[in-house]
């Protein structure tokens with residue numbers, strides 16, 4: 001099994017765009033991504049100069065600052081053959097946001113598109129590029145999958161995460177009502193309009209509670225931190241995990 | 256305490272709405288019902304996505320050459336006896352309608368549902384000229400009796416419980432009624448019937464004009480729009496300058512998509528297309544049909560490349576129903592005629608210097624659900640980002656808050672500054688989580704976070720960042 | 733504002749005047765009349781969609797149409813559009829009793845419609861895709877007959893069925909003063925999302941589809 005799957009990723013080399021959120025607040029997610037990819041034989045590089053893709057600045061209305069960050073990211077990542085991002089939102093920024101940023105600059109737009117063409121959200125990379133669904137992971141319990149808005153609507157992520165989760169031994173997938181609804185994170189939105197963000201995440205939390213899941217899984221750390229904070233605040237014992245963390249797990253229980 | 260760093264008027268109204276349990280539930284129930292209806296309608300129709308493409312293209316095509324399309328429409332409408340007027344702003348539009356009412360000696364104007372009429376505040380203008388303006392759409396009539404504003408563009412009274420509606424009707428009629436929908440709707444039917452027959456003037460909006468035949472179209476379910484465009488001797492339709500398609504074939508796509516996107520209906524009960532007043536020999540229908548083409552900020556929007564596509568809007572309300580912010584607080588929190596994502600985009604554009612409207616660009620988590628729901632695929636989320644840029648460029652958002660955001664964004668471009676700032680912030684957060692005074696002070700000095708942290712448990716902030724772990728991770732190989 | 737000045741503002745906003753607009757070619761390709769079996773299929777689709785929104789449609793053989801119409805219309809006051817527009821088999825029944833037709837004077841006509849239990853109209857087309865009836869206004873087809881009465885009956889031959897909206901709309905390039913798709917009874921959900929039928933327009937809508945060719 002191991003031999004066969006190692007062959008799948010052998011000779012593949014990717015750069016990890018870890019994202020500022022994972023870097024600063026959830027490094028274990030980056031660790032999980034690296035371990036899962038390495039297990040498949042993929043060689044993972046971490047360009048140390050990377051900071052942020054510019055999404056926060058762009059969404060905050062700071063066009064020049066966002067552009068400077070986007071140019072940096074393009075320069076840093078374009079030498080690599082492929083880029084893996086443990087975030088549908090930041091991958092969505094590269095795919096959609098950069099189109100917006102550089103729409104009037106043909107030279108930069110071409111570079112942005114070239115980067116977008118080889119930039120993949122983590123589960124996309126595993127399923128569509130490596131062609132793998134079963135990574136041999138195992139986990140006891142019931143999870144609910146929260147498809148992040150940017151992963152589905154900006155990036156166009158489909159059922160890759162679900163297929164990966166379905167292949168995890170021992171893991172049940174609960175039905176999450178209105179799964180596609182926003183969790184109320186929205187980057188600075190949750191800090192600028194906290195009461196509103198709270199009302200929105202409140203609906204998500206009650207749907208999670210109804211789902212019977214003990215874990216919520218997503219491809220975006222922003223959503224996960226938000227949902228976890230809200231669950232904890234309400235005393236709901238639901239663990240929030242990035243999909244890479246679930247796939248890293250080999251045995252029962254938490255990864 | 257500055258949530259948006261702007262006026263916070265939206266935040267205040269949103270807070271107010273969040274404090275009203277009934278309102279919250281009523282709005283959520285409605286938006287859930289409407290979007291489920293839309294989802295079912297789109298799943299049922301095999302060609303739904305192709306129709307969206309076709310309607311998007313048709314609307315953009317018409318708007319891309321709006322001058323000649325309008326001209327063609329007008330020539331055909333006039334040939335069929337329509338009297339076409341043009342108004343650059345709300346004031347001119349009201350003056351035109353009041354002028355027609357005066358010329359006809361009208362004392363009562365019966366009105367069909369029209370958001371444009373709300374926008375130009377036509378009722379006030381008519382009343383000032385001693386013409387009674389009577390809303391006849393059930394929801395709009397309730398709004399009028401209550402002295403409120405619609406809270407949804409297609410279901411104006413989603414926020415009102417039936418008990419309050421009963422009380423309004425009882426006060427109006429002086430007789431006790433029951434809470435039953437049938438009884439309440441029956442009361443409205445009986446009371447308004449006499450008024451339709453009495454009104455000298457009928458006023459409606461215009462869902463869409465059709466250039467090919469010089470027509471205007473009205474979509475409705477109740478039939479009041481038909482009453483006010485059939486019974487009074489004079490019919491005045493208010494038409495936003497951008498509300499036009501070129502051909503009947505284009506219009507067919509609107510007939511399919513507007514009801515499906517709005518309520519999940521395959522078609523509204525009535526699709527009423529008017530090309531001129533009653534012709535000689537016709538026993539009923541108005542003697543005169545006036546169409547007032549209203550600009551009120553739309554041409555300016557046409558000139559702005561970033562926002563031109565928003566003129567393709569068909570006012571279906573799907574983006575309201577899909578929006579997590581609208582669904583949480585309802586329409587009144589926006590403080591504008593048009594609420595929800597489309598309101599947050601067009602309201603600031605209609606009045607570029609209005610700071611209170613400008614802040615609506617922040618009333619979104621940028622989740623993109625509006626774009627996904629929109630039958631004409633308007634990228635509302637991208638437009639909200641562009642509006643935020645306009646705000647930043649104009650220094651809106653408070654000089655300090657903006658400067659801080661700028662500094663943060665620029666620091667992100669310098670790895671060692673980013674790294675050092677991250678270490679300090681994480682340390683502060685850990686101290687705060689552990690109850691330390693210093694950390695508390697540090698977090699408390701960011702008032703924005705203080706509010707958030709009242710509602711969220713702190714995450715377990717790691718000691719080391721990913722980049723600090725990388726060397727160890729390399730050794731694992 | 734003057735029309736010219738108004739349009740000039742629009743042109744300016746577009747960055748210059750657009751090229752002249754040319755109307756589409758509306759000459760519909762001549763199509764062979766549908767076979768009866770196709771029409772029956774379309775009727776089934778039409779009736780199913782109409783039923784979903786609370787309207788009713790029934791297919792009656794011409795020989796039985798008069799009896800069926802009489803049964804439905806009862807003895808109450810009614811109004812109708814020009815009789816010659818209705819299938820021949822029902823004209824006598826529709827015209828019977830206190831009915832007032834479109835030859836009346838305008839005020840009398842309106843009052844009669846407001847009093848009527850039934851308004852009887854034809855339909856230019858029946859649209860299977862949506863379960864809609866397409867009504868057109870003209871001198872023989874006054875508008876209020878389908879609006880003010882408490883119930884609305886449409887009588888039309890089976891041959892008026894068309895498949896979809898595109899097909900229906902191709903017949904409208906000549907633009908009557910009003911054309912109207914009516915799909916079911918008047919309705920509202922304004923009060924707490926609770927659907928109720930018959931708020932301003934007719935509360936009942938029934939379509940008699942007359943099968944003139946039944947062997």
Ligand code: SF4
Pocket residue numbers: 516567568569570571572573574575597625628629630631632633
């Ligand atoms: S923006 Fe789109 S979804 Fe919103 S009201 Fe307009 S057409 Fe409907």
